[in-house]
Amino acid sequence: MTNLAMNLKDAVGQYADRVALRLEDAMLTYRQLDDLSARVAGWLSAHNIGPDDRVGLMAPNVLAFPVVYYGILRLGAVVVPMNPLLKAREIEHYLGDSGARAVFCWHETAAEVDSAPAAAGLVRCAIDDGLLDTASGWDPMEPVAPRDDHDTAVILYTSGTTGSPKGAQLTHGNMRANAAVSASSLFGVTTDDVLMGCLPLFHAFGQTCAMNVAVVAGAAMTLIARFDPATALRLIERDRVTVFLGVPTMYVAMVQIGASVADTSTLRLCVSGGAALPGEVLRGFAETFGAQILEGYGLSETSPVASFNRVDRAKPGSIGVPIDGVEMRIVDEQGEEVAPGEVGEIVIRGHNVMRGYWNRPEATAEAIKEGWFHSGDMAREDEDGYFFIVDRKKELIIRGGYNVYPREIEEVLYEHPAVLEAAVIGVPHPTHGEEIGAAVALRPGKAVSAEEIRDYVKERVAAYKYPRRVWLVDALPKGPTGKILKRHIEPPEQA
Structure with missing residues (x-):
């Protein structure tokens, strides 16, 4: 059976009473996580939700997240993860x-959620600190629904630079293989490890x-609902964390605070x-905390890991080499592989490549050609097979690790x-x-401040998305066809 939830079932068989999750002063063992997820599956089934039905999951890093996540998968339904910072207009798109x-x-x-028209008539369950107690009273669904490798497990919404976000369908095969490779050949995680889930x-x-x-390896995971470096x-000291996973802004924040806050000597890998x-952040972190940071590369469409540095052969500044079972190439605009050192687009093939975009056959055909996923990221490959990102073909903005389109x-x-x-x-x-940043030209006769425009957007999108810098211009630069030329837009020194 391929169902991703079998990872949890297998873990229970070996590590039933070991700690699976910690959050503040609460924790769940693998046995408790399995039991509660079975009850979530039973609750959904009792509400006529079944295999292949899509179920939204909109929550921060709380104990209930993995409980609900594995419960949905156990039923054979599809998880649609959603950022809890989303606003009604965004929720409408995800659910609809x-x-x-x-x-x-x-x-x-x-x-x-209730403000989104698509939420009307949906089976809805609010998650709060008491959900786990409530769920313990639901009737469990013991068996794990059979799924095949190609069946969709998760729909992750992502997009390029045009149009609304697209749902990348990640299959049970995608997710299980990517987690297994990451746990074994990349991170070397065992039952003795404690991962930090920031x-x-x-x-x-x-x-x-x-x-x-963590579930694949029977390891423990310490959750933080909202990241704070201190x-x-x-x-890390309290739970003796051994593996920390984060985005660059987290490492910057920890380096700024320094090592005097806590004993972090248990860290073996970041x-x-x-x-x-x-x-400078990589070097500063190693000097401050004595732990190595390894960089990797991936996308939502690749489950996500496609390449990674290795502990014994890392190249600073690179995104490493393809992981086991995955191929990467650098190609030109005609799809032909370029010579080492030349810049081209990264294309990826392997067990990690998504099934396709949900209900978007044309977008899928554009992204996946002859089995190769076209990333839109420009890079070069050196003679040792290491990849180095040069630029982004897409206009995607990455703010603090979050994608903004x-x-x-x-x-x-x-x-x-x-x-x-x-x-x-x-x-x-x-x-x-x-x-x-946003450059804005106003309609003739209209008078509005940059701050008012910023606040207008702030009210309508998630907090990490709205433009902190807004400036007014008489007109935006354009090419012969009238297309706005973003490469010619320069923000003022202060805006």
Whole structure:
């Protein structure tokens, strides 16, 4: 059986009473995690939710997240993870596009969920600190529903630079294989390890590399609902964390605080992804905490890990080499492989490549050609087979490890009655990597401040998405066809 939930079932068979999850002063053993997930599956079944039905899961890093996640999978249904910071207009797209029949939402987001028309009529369950006690009274569904490798397990919403977010269908085969390879040949995780789950579990990085890796290996995972560097360091000492997974902004924050906050000597490996890690941060972290940071590369569409550095042969500044079972090439615009050292687009083939975009056959055909997923990321490969990211073909902005898609924000800007034209770009930022910037041209006769426009967007999108820097311009630069030329847009020194 391929069902991703079998990872949990297998772990219970070997490590039933070992700690699986910790959050603050609460914890769950593998036996408790399995039992509660069975009760979630039973509850869903009692509400006429079945295999292949899509179920939204909108929650921060709390104990209930993996409970609900594995419960949905156990039933054979499909998880649609959602950032709890999403607003009603975004929730509407996730639930409506996926055709979700049920949604579990963090209690603080219930009002936003209820404001989305697509939520009307859905089976809804609010998640709060008492959910686990409530779930213990539900009737469990003991068997794990049979699934095949190609059956969809998770739909992760992502997008390029145009259009609304697309749902990447990750299969049970994708997710199980990526977690297994990450646990074994990449991280070397065993039952003695404790992983720190600072990464959001609604994201592919946190799901695969923290939660699913821990379950595959029978390791423990310490969760942090909201990252704070001092808290993270103290929990590393308290729980004797051995593997830390994070994005560059987290490492920057911990280096700034320093090693005096806590004893972090148990750390043996740190993993970085989501954005390029500055060399000075890598070196500074090693000097401060005595732990090596290894960088990797991946996308939501690749489950996510495609390449990774190895402990004994890492190249600083690179994204490593392809992981076991995965191939990567650098190709030109005609799809022909380029010579070592030349820049081209990364294409990927292997067990990690998604099934396709949900209900988007044309987008799928454009992204996956002859089995190769075209990433849109520009890179070069050296003579040793290590890959180095050069630039992003797509206009994707990565702010503090979160993906922000300019077109989505531009659509909100264009809804403002005073906005004539708008262009969203990434602006370099010392800690976040990139900040969201927006150049806006107003309609004739309209008077509105940059701050008012910023606040307008802030009310309509998740907090990490709205443009902190907004500046007004007379007109945006355009090419012969009238296309806005973002490469010619320069933010003022202060905006």
